Every structure is written in C-alpha cells, then in structure tokens.
Amino acid sequence: MKIIKDSVHDHISVDGVARDLVDTPAVQRLRRIAQLGTVSLVYPSANHTRFEHSLGVYHIACEALDHLGVEGKQADRVQAAAMLHDVGHGPFSHNLESLTYRRTGRYHDDVHTLLADGEVGDVLREHDIDPNAVADLVAGDGRFGQLVSGELDVDRMDYLVRDAHHTGVPYGTIDHGRLIRELVFVDDELVLDEGNVQSAESLLVARALMNPTVYSHSVARISKAMLRRASERLLESPETNVDAATLQRMDDYDLIVALRSCESTQEFTRRYDQRDLFKRAVWAEIDDVPGGVIEAEHREIREFEQDIAARADIDPSNVILDVPSRPSMTESSSRVMVNGDIRRLEQQSPLVEALRAAQYSQWRLGVYSPPELQEQVGHAAVDVLGLDIDGALVSEVRDGVDTTLDQFAE
C-alpha cells in the first residue's frame, strides 16, 4: 500500500490494482496536464493537475464503495476506472476537446483502446480485470458507471472541492463526505437517500457559482480560444508533422513548446507566455444573437471570422469568434428519494429552473481581438453576425464584466 499526501484529502491510501496503475506512463502523464487549462491565467494558484485529481477521485470512489458495501472484482473495476477516468484527455484538459473532436471524431482518445493497450492493459489483465469493463465504467455505462461518470459521480465531488481549494474561490465547498454517505442503489439507479434534496441542491449550486467565476471566466475563455486557434494552426502548418492524434497524446509541455517552435503560432505563444491576451470586442447575450450564429458549425465560424476581418479590413488572425454551446446542467437530473419515490432533482427543486435561467442569462458570445483593434472588430462583428446591439461597444463590453471576478482582466 502506498500512502500519498494530498493537499485536499490529506492522506490517500493507494492499494491493489490502483497501486500498479499509478506507476503506468498513461497515469504519470497526467502530472503534466493542468486540471483547469488556461484558468491559471486568471487564478495564478490554479496549477493543480489531472494526476492529483485522479488520485482524489480514486479516494472518494473507495469511500463510496466502502459505504455501498461493494467488494472484490466489482470494487477493483470501479477503482481502476476512477484512477483512469482522465487518461484520454489531451493537453490542457478540456480546452482543445472540440478541436480534436472535429479531427478524430472523438472528444477523448478512444478509451477502450487506451485501456486495452500498453502498460495499463497489462496491469489490468495481471489483476484479472477486463479493460473493456473498465472503459464502460469510464463511459458511465452500467450500474456502477453512474458512480464514475454520472450526475452524482465521484469525479465532480473531487473537482469542485479541489478547484475551489486551488483557485481560492470558496464556492465549490460541498460536503462530499455527506454526499457519499447518502448514496444508495434503488432498482439499479444511484440515488441520494431520503432527506437529501438540499444536499443535491448544494452540488448544483456549487457548480452554478463556480461556472462564471472560474470555469467560464472571460479571461479563461479568451486564452482558451487563443490556444485552440493556435493548435489548429499547428495542425494545418506545413512546417510541422503534427496530426490530431499526435496532439491528443501530447502533454502541456509538448504542446506549448511545439507552438513556440512553429512559425505560424509564435505570435500566439508570445501572447500566451506574456499574458498579453486578446480583449473582448463583443460580449453578447444569448437573446441578442441570431440562432444561426449560435448553431454555427466550425467551418461557418471560421467563415464568420474571415468576414469580420474583411469588413474591418484587417488580417483574419486578429479575430476570434467564440460561441459556447447552449447552457446545460447535468446535475439537474440527479436523483433523490422523496417519500419513497425516486425523483429527478428538477422535479423536486425550484432551484434547478432558477439556476438554469441564471446560466442562460450568463451565456455570452465573445469576439476577441488585439486591444488596439477592439473597436473596429467590434463594429464589424455586430454587422456581420447581425447582433442586436445598439450604442457604443465599449459600454457593451463593460456590461459583459458583470458576472465575473475580473482579475487581471483589463
């Protein structure tokens, strides 16, 4: 048994198959992938990694299994899945997902292949565990898949607390010990036991408060969009031989140095390294954006950018259009026992609808440009995208500040 000291859970005991998995290259690689990608440009202390998060998820999974009385092979599989749930992530965590998805058709590396191959597969088989069964759990399939990847999963119980601890933002402070202890299986569904509507709400609220303050902070979004754009150029560059699959297997170190080395992405890297970022030329609410723009596919987005650049009479590399997907809330469908029935939280709690509305009102389309081009890009974007925005764009940007802790931002 290994004991590992963790800044969130104090001591984590790693045992059995998990102990052997920790030493595989696929898990050790997670040491070099920042949990929150570019968020550290907003919160400088947020340098925690997917590695310590994976240990934390494993730790909470062990507590949950213990509480649910699950032992033997089933427990081994869940523990392995908890430890391995992030090995498919590319560099900068979720930041490049959409990019590699477009090119490989997958958000992450194919988990079934990843877990069956290499040292991970060897370790699993040595412990008499079927890699496919573990991959199914990671995908959220089956009874115990809910525990690894679902509305009440151990992944979110770790990351909310860990991200709060490392950013210094206090909103993610859920009571994970309480949540774990109230988990029960009813008819193969993982639910919170009677008396836990509020516990379920607290999970939802934590997520809803962390979203605009941390995960979707405007500066995090800008830097992420810049990173995505630069990585796209890297893939397109004739200079290099990087394809999407290779990029997906990089760690943060590889990617940053590759971007520094490639001529067409050097200016980005200078900006990223020096935190000399693009600014918001437009920051528009969902009701002011035509449906066609919201639903636009990647190719169309690139065309919009070129049209905006043309109208503003500048080089297209100076314009980034960032259109988030429509708001959703996984946690809203978490299940709670109420008077003997299983109910979805959204059926039970008025908070769900309110938080959904809040999220809707916080949605923003962003157009980003170098500071000195902000005004002209802003006007051009309003015209090209058909945004319903009157008056000075600068004041619009001011409004945009309104749900975020705007550190370093302007």
Added chain:
Amino acid sequence: MKIIKDSVHDHISVDGVARDLVDTPAVQRLRRIAQLGTVSLVYPSANHTRFEHSLGVYHIACEALDHLGVEGKQADRVQAAAMLHDVGHGPFSHNLESLTYRRTGRYHDDVHTLLADGEVGDVLREHDIDPNAVADLVAGDGRFGQLVSGELDVDRMDYLVRDAHHTGVPYGTIDHGRLIRELVFVDDELVLDEGNVQSAESLLVARALMNPTVYSHSVARISKAMLRRASERLLESPETNVDAATLQRMDDYDLIVALRSCESTQEFTRRYDQRDLFKRAVWAEIDDVPGGVIEAEHREIREFEQDIAARADIDPSNVILDVPSRPSMTESSSRVMVNGDIRRLEQQSPLVEALRAAQYSQWRLGVYSPPELQEQVGHAAVDVLGLDIDGALVSEVRDGVDTTLDQFAE
C-alpha cells in the same frame, strides 16, 4: 492598539474608541452568550460567542470603511456601532427574543438607553461620540446604518463565515473580501458595484443553504422551543423574582443556573443538560396548516397547547407548539448596479424567487413532546389544529427529516 487573534480573521487590530469599548462590561458580557444558542446541541463545535463575532464585525467594518475612504468621526461611529451591535442581546442570542419582546415590547434591550448608560456611554462620550448616533447606526438608520444593519451589512458577512467555520458546515463560505471591495455609495444607497450580481447571489445562496442545515435544524428548533418555554415558566414562577428585564440582562450561565434552581423548570434543565429532548409529534408543511394557526398570537398558541394536551389527556407541560413566522429573505432586496442603474437583487436574479420558493417549501410547523407521548400528541394536534394530514404521523415525521443533516436527531 490591541492585536487579537481570531480563528476566522487571524489577527484583528483593535484601535481608538473600539479599544476602549472592548473593555466595557457590556461587551465583555458577550463572551458568555453563545452565538448560535442551542445549535451546539446539533453541531458540538458551535460554541463560538457573540464576543468573537463582534470583534469580527468590527474588523470587517474597518475594511469597509477603509475601502469607502471614510475617516474621522464618521468612521469612529461606525466602528463603535459594529463593536456594540449585539450588546442588547439576551441570553442564548435570538432564542428568547420573542419571549422578552412580549414582556418588554422590545426584541432587544433598548439600544439607545443601553449605549447612553454605564461605561459604554462614558467611553463614547470620552471619545466625543454621541451614543444616540451610534444607536441609530445599530438600528440601521441613515447612510452608514446600511453598513451596520442592512441587506449588505458587515454583520452577515462575519456570521456566515464564522458559523460555517465553527459548525463545520461548508455552505456559509462567502468571499467577504470581494463583497467589501465592491461596495459603493450611489445617491446615499449602499450598493454593490457593476458586475456583482453573482456576488450578491452568493450571499443569498449561503444564507439559504445555512438556514435548514444550521439555523433551523429541527433539533435546534426543538431545544430552542424548550428553552423558551422553560424561561417563560421561570418568569411566571412565584418561587423566583426574575422579570423579563432581568432575564434580558442575564448571560447564558445565569439563565441555565436559574432554570436549574427553579423547581418548575428543573425537568427542562435535566432534559437540556442531558440532551434528552422532546421529539417531533407533528412536522407539517405550510400548505397543510390553517392560516389561523400560522397567524396565531402567543396567547392563542398557549391555548392550542392546552387543548392538545386535554385531547391527549396529558399534562400541558408535555406539549410544545412551535409556529415559525412566514419565510422572508432580507438579502433579496440587496442592491446591485446593473448597466448604471441601481437594481434590487430580486428584480435581477431568478435565484431570488427560487430560493424564496425553497424556503417556503422548507417551512414546518412543529409539535413536540416527550418521545413516549409522540403518537398521542401527534393525533391530538392534527385534530385540534385542523391540519390537513392523512395517514400515520410517524411517516410524516420521517418526511420532515428531509432537508436536514440529521445529526443526533432521533
């Protein structure tokens, strides 16, 4: 300057008039008044006092004054008000307010008198401060009264964090540094500056999550109701000479020992001391309770109790009827700048309505009795109060558990 070490704010520097006020009997008395009254019967670590809370409120007030650029006499008055805002509290903080209110016509001791008299008045006058001006601030009057007692006051910024720290419940963790820094005066109204809708929401949410988990936990409510009832008997007892004004000036030590000494309250004290509390015979939702019961005055409540006891054929001392006032949310009217206008939070945030609904759904009428009489008191109460409850009462009580961390509870 005194430096005081605090478990929440680390070091608190106490200076000027505040330094002299700390040493007055009225402030030192707060060392023996528990901040959360009977809540320590649910959360054993919640033994913090009004004294340390008052220091904390003073500390945050200093930060706010510093941020707002307020100096000189005005700052002195606010600092004095922060330090003194709780000196009017009776024993067990808010627990006995309604009782002393009925007898004295005041929730607290009259603050104007309190601050003008005795050493506190002397200290204020020595520092050339009008006690009445400080009392006005404590009452929330005037421009700076909003800072001492209003929707965005320094009182709540301290207690949410402090109560979370000492109970161990993580929900009160607001970012008070952020809130303070965003305060501005606009047309004499204290508001949060542009971009702080979410900050205001976080305050509201913290309060909404702490309410059922801590402040209105069923066991806290039961013990508080028992304490109130016993204190009422103490006032009525021919044995003792305690009147409402005397009781109001007691500290927790005085009251508990007085209750132990008085024959008609000894059984209560035994129960309190040994945590051998009454249980819920009824725990009814607001929609199942006739309006007449909800609006009942104290005299009527006592009559209901006697009727219930008569119907159940037991002594009236075995029945406590606990009817909370209708839900309200002070924080919902806090003000935030949005696009240059002052808006009340409830105009701006869908969360306000949702939390109001949540609070409404958590409201419960309680009827409490010794465990062995639970069933018969329950049936009698349903009849006497005309509650709309079918089926077994025991299961109703089960439902009632549903929003609380039920420590020690049954």
Added chain:
Amino acid sequence: MKIIKDSVHDHISVDGVARDLVDTPAVQRLRRIAQLGTVSLVYPSANHTRFEHSLGVYHIACEALDHLGVEGKQADRVQAAAMLHDVGHGPFSHNLESLTYRRTGRYHDDVHTLLADGEVGDVLREHDIDPNAVADLVAGDGRFGQLVSGELDVDRMDYLVRDAHHTGVPYGTIDHGRLIRELVFVDDELVLDEGNVQSAESLLVARALMNPTVYSHSVARISKAMLRRASERLLESPETNVDAATLQRMDDYDLIVALRSCESTQEFTRRYDQRDLFKRAVWAEIDDVPGGVIEAEHREIREFEQDIAARADIDPSNVILDVPSRPSMTESSSRVMVNGDIRRLEQQSPLVEALRAAQYSQWRLGVYSPPELQEQVGHAAVDVLGLDIDGALVSEVRDGVDTTLDQFAE
C-alpha cells in the same frame, strides 16, 4: 450509527458502546466544560469544550485501533475509555485540579467509581464491558492504556490540533494521520515504527511551542490563579455549603454563578466577568527563586501571600503567589524504533534536551495584584520571597513579556 459533524475531523461516526455513552449525563456534562479554561480570556475563539474533544479522541482511537487490527471487546474497551477519559474533570478543566486535589486527595474524581456508577456503569455493563477495565485504560494502565494515556496517546493528538484550530495559533499542527499509521506494538510497548524520529519530534515541538503561547500565557495563568483563589474562598465561605466533592461535580456554569452569588467571591467574579484582571507584580526566572519557594506547599504559599500583604500593608486578598511546578516533558520519553531497537526519544534526539532547556528558561514565578498595587506588592514580594532581582520591578515585568503573544495583556 450516529454521524456527528466536527470542526476538526469533519464527520465522526459514533457506534456501538460509544454511541450509548454519548447520551449519558456524565458525557453530556462535558459540553459545559471549556477545554482550555480561562485561555479564552487570551484567545477569544478558544471556546471549545471537553465534549467535542472527547468525540475527537474517540475518533482518533478508532483510527488507531483499525490500523493496529484490534477488534471485538478489546476495541470496545479502548473506545469507551477514549470517550470517557475526561468525565472526571472538574469545572474549567485543569484549572482547579490542584485545589480539589488538596481537599479530596485526587486530581480528578475517582475514575473507577465514576465509571462503575450511574448511567455510564449501566451502559458499559449492558455492553458486557467491565467498568474497572475501562478505568484502568483511562489511567494509562496495561498494553492499551498507553494508547489512551501515554506519551503517544490519542488524547494529545486531538488536543494539539484542536487547540490550534480554535485559538488560531498555528503551532499545534501535527500530522496525526501519519502518527497513527506508524504506531506498532513491540513487546507490549507502543512505539513509532522505523523512520519516525522526526514524527516524534514534531509532536514534542508542537507541544513546546503551544506551551508558552497558549497553555501558559501569562494572562491565562493570572486568570486561572484568580479562579483558583476564588474557588478556594467559596469552599471556605460559611455562607455556602459547597465542599470539594460538590465543586468537582459542577460544570463551568455552576461554578461561575456560585462565585457570583457568594459575597466573598463577588469581587473576583466582577473582575473575571469584565476581564479586569490582576497584573504581574513579579515575574521571576527559576534561577532567581530560592528552592524553598519553588518547593513550597499550599499552606506555605498562603503564608507567603499573607507576609507579602503585611509587608506591603494591604489586604491579603490583593496578593496571589503563583508557583508552577518544575518543568517536565512527557513526550520526551515516547518510543521510536531505530535500527530495530526501541529507543526513548530523549536518547535519540538532541531536540529533547534543547526543548527541556527552553522550557526551563520559560518557567516563571508570578506574583499578581490589582494594577494600582503592582509596585508595592512587587517590592514586598522580592523581600519576602528572597528573590534575586535588582532594579526596577516594572522592567522585570517587561522582560517577562518576552515569550508570549501578549494579546489584551496590559
């Protein structure tokens, strides 16, 4: 199983015999005994109680038993002992020990009697546990007695962390998880396993830093001495019927109110309630104090006080002589495995001798008096006690400040 939320250990699961013991009057009484007695006059947040500490000790004991693989009756006995280890404490924890010792010949109530009688005895016997066996463990006897009361006991692992948490003083932050996991039995001796010299040292250091800053802070010592003196007068007062055995069974509330009620202790209580304490007239290092004074028994101390008062020509109630016992360090004899041998820490670590010397240099004899009599009491005391102090006493007092965080102190 009960789950209790604790501000230090988060969730504590209370099960088996411990669950029934929690509800006994003897354990519930600990809710009203402050863990650190008068230390809250120095650190206002230090209002934690023997009750939450007992839960914490039980919690760590469970972890240790789990680690050591101890189950069944033996584990039950140790858990009971952990929960009960403080039930013999009088009001204000250790503050009055010497007083009741002189009158009853015992530091605490006789634990064997306490545990055999009343509800505690009933609960133990219901669980088929011999109260005497538990009392032996509390006294530190036998193999497992070392775990309950010894150099490496679970008591000190809880209180160091808890006292640090509540005072806000960071020095008690040991790694109790690490210590527990390294405990082993070797030849019936409880020792720390190979590689833990430094872990043992950290325990010693934490204690050595907490001592002058918290436990022996001059203001805590003065208020404790005043409390002891007042309690002595209470016992001697013809007005009341309080004997030492009765006092020993009081809680903090009883004692304070009794002192307020008794005419000859009212002045003390006013001073205590208003924190209007005596000051140091003398604060002398060990080398400047004649051996006869250091070894003086209680009767002689009282005579010294009267002689000092006579020489200063004032009433004896204005003089308190406070002579601590010679420094000692329990933790210095904790045992650690080094290269396969059991060694006492003092044989292994140069820190032990250094900390012993530091403690020796921090020892102070105190003579306390009302501030206005400080000078004349000081001179009288130097003469009467034969102290080797030259020059102005005021400057001596200044020196005395030198190892303490002197909050509120002058």
Added chain:
Amino acid sequence: MKIIKDSVHDHISVDGVARDLVDTPAVQRLRRIAQLGTVSLVYPSANHTRFEHSLGVYHIACEALDHLGVEGKQADRVQAAAMLHDVGHGPFSHNLESLTYRRTGRYHDDVHTLLADGEVGDVLREHDIDPNAVADLVAGDGRFGQLVSGELDVDRMDYLVRDAHHTGVPYGTIDHGRLIRELVFVDDELVLDEGNVQSAESLLVARALMNPTVYSHSVARISKAMLRRASERLLESPETNVDAATLQRMDDYDLIVALRSCESTQEFTRRYDQRDLFKRAVWAEIDDVPGGVIEAEHREIREFEQDIAARADIDPSNVILDVPSRPSMTESSSRVMVNGDIRRLEQQSPLVEALRAAQYSQWRLGVYSPPELQEQVGHAAVDVLGLDIDGALVSEVRDGVDTTLDQFAE
C-alpha cells in the same frame, strides 16, 4: 490596482510599479517554473509556481513596509525587489543552480543585468527607480536588503506557508502576521522586537521540520540529481546548441522538451516522465564519509562516479553520486531584542544548537542507480569512496528512510 486571488493570502492588491512589473515577460515566465522543482514527484499537489510565490512575497513586503512606516520611493524599490527577487531563477528553481553556477560562475542570472535590461528595466525607469538599487535589495544589500533577502526576510515567510499549503505537510505553518508586526529597525539592523525569542524559534523550527520532510526528501533529491545530470549531458551534447546561459533562461517546459528531444537524455526523460527513478545504493551519514569526499569538487565527483562504475563493471550513466554541502542554518543568526540588546538567536536559544545537531545527523551522502544495479553499485561505492559502512547495504538504505515520509519511495 489589480486584485489577484491567491490560495494562500486570499486577495493580493497589486499597485504602482508592481502592477506594471507583473505584466513583464520576465515575471510572467515564473508561471512556468515550479516552486519546488521535482518535489512534486513526492507530493503530487506541490505544483505551485515561482509566480504565485513572487506575488505572495510582494504581499508580505507591503505589509512589512506598512508596519515599518516606509513610504515613497524606498517602498517602491522594496516592492519591486520583492516582485522580482526570483526572476533570475533557471528552470526547476534551485535544482540546477550548481550546474549553471559551474558554467557561468553565477548561481542565478546576473540580477543587475537582468533588471536593467528589457521590459523590467523600462518599467523601473518609467517609475523613476534605479534598477541597480533594486538589484542590490535582491542581493540582500543595505538596510532594506535584509527585508528582501536575510534571516528574517519576506521570502521565507511566504515560502514556508505556501509550501506547507501545497504539499499538505503541516510543519511550515508559521504565524507570518505576527512576525511582520514585530519587525523593527535598531541601528539599521532588522530585528524582532522584545518578547519574540519564541517567534524567531518558530521560524527556525518550521524550516528544520520542512527540510527532511519536503526539501530534502530522498526521492526529491534523487530526481533532482537525475535532472541535473541530464541537463549536464544536454549541455555537453554535440547534437544540440544549448549552452549554460540559454539553459538558464529556459522555463520548465523548454527544459523538459529539450531533454526529451536530445538522444543522450531520452532515457532520463523517460524515467522522469514515468517516475521510474533511480534508487539509493548508498545513503551514508556524515561521520561515515571521508572529508575528501564531502569537500570534493564537481570534477572529482564525476571521477568518483566513473571509478564506481568501473569497479561495478557497468556504464557510468548508471551511477549518480550526490554529496550535499555541509549543513547550515541561515535562520540561526536572526536577531531579536532581549532586554534592550540585539542578540543573534543562536546566542539566546538552546534550540539553535539542537536543530543544528539534528540537521547534522540528517545529512546523507547518496549514491543512486537503477534498481537492478543497486547492490553492485552500493558495494563498489563503499570501496571507492572509502565509506565506513559495514554489513548489508540494503539495511543501510533502510536506515536512511528514517527521517522522511516515504511516499511513493520504494
């Protein structure tokens, strides 16, 4: 003014020259230099950077200046020095210092040049600050240099707390607020005011406990030695054009990717990336090592390694000899006022000598090799180095474990 959220100090306000310095490339580069180098291989949460540390040092410097009443240009210079004190660091912080020192004759980049050149110099001059004056402060020169780099500097006040926070090891928890408030200048010397012997000791103790547990943990030392060796090969490789000055300007990302790219360091990088580290073949106490070995210069160390490899009949790349310099304790000479005199802590506190002895007893010479060569390398090293070690080397290694929390270690 910028407000930055920090996980240790909560909110840090950055103003004046510091605000402009934050945005320079030299300071932003520190985001990509791990504060503790390879320590994250022992404590996976220790991913904090020199950037957040620099902000923290700046924050504490502001508090100290405020306390000392220093304003204007002098304050600006100190604040600039605090923010810039680490810009000269190479990749992996201190890990490669000795390497670049040998090649450039400097531990860090020349600070005077660094601060005068580029954007940093521009910013300083814009604020009318002489870069040389700032560089002098960074070097610890002059009255205020003591505050930036001395026994009582703000650097150590931040890193002890920050390293404790991020590793999860509790020993670094000093009370920096207390230390700052007790700083005074006496005759141009920075000293702790009367009554602070124990505060000074706590700083010393924190450092003494963090050393073996964190900074000199055997696994941190092994990985650091491997990193140093690989970097040396990188510099020697004909394949690449990296010279010492270039290496010194890299960040962690650059260096790791450069090591991955260079053929002669690929095996190292695989080991580092996969945490498949060398093990200790020898771990010898200072008294068992001939003076000639302890004093050996770099060239001799390399020769010893070759001799060991030759004797063991293996390739020299399989042997690393790691000889730390003789123990020293900067904090031992910190100054404290005692009875009106300035005294060095070592003159006053018996702890200094004891901690020095402890440090001496913890000193270890290490010889590292791949696990499968451990035994033969061990025997060869004992012979070649003339170590005074009898018996099985494996058991010697066991002993060596004895002062460290041996996470992940074997």
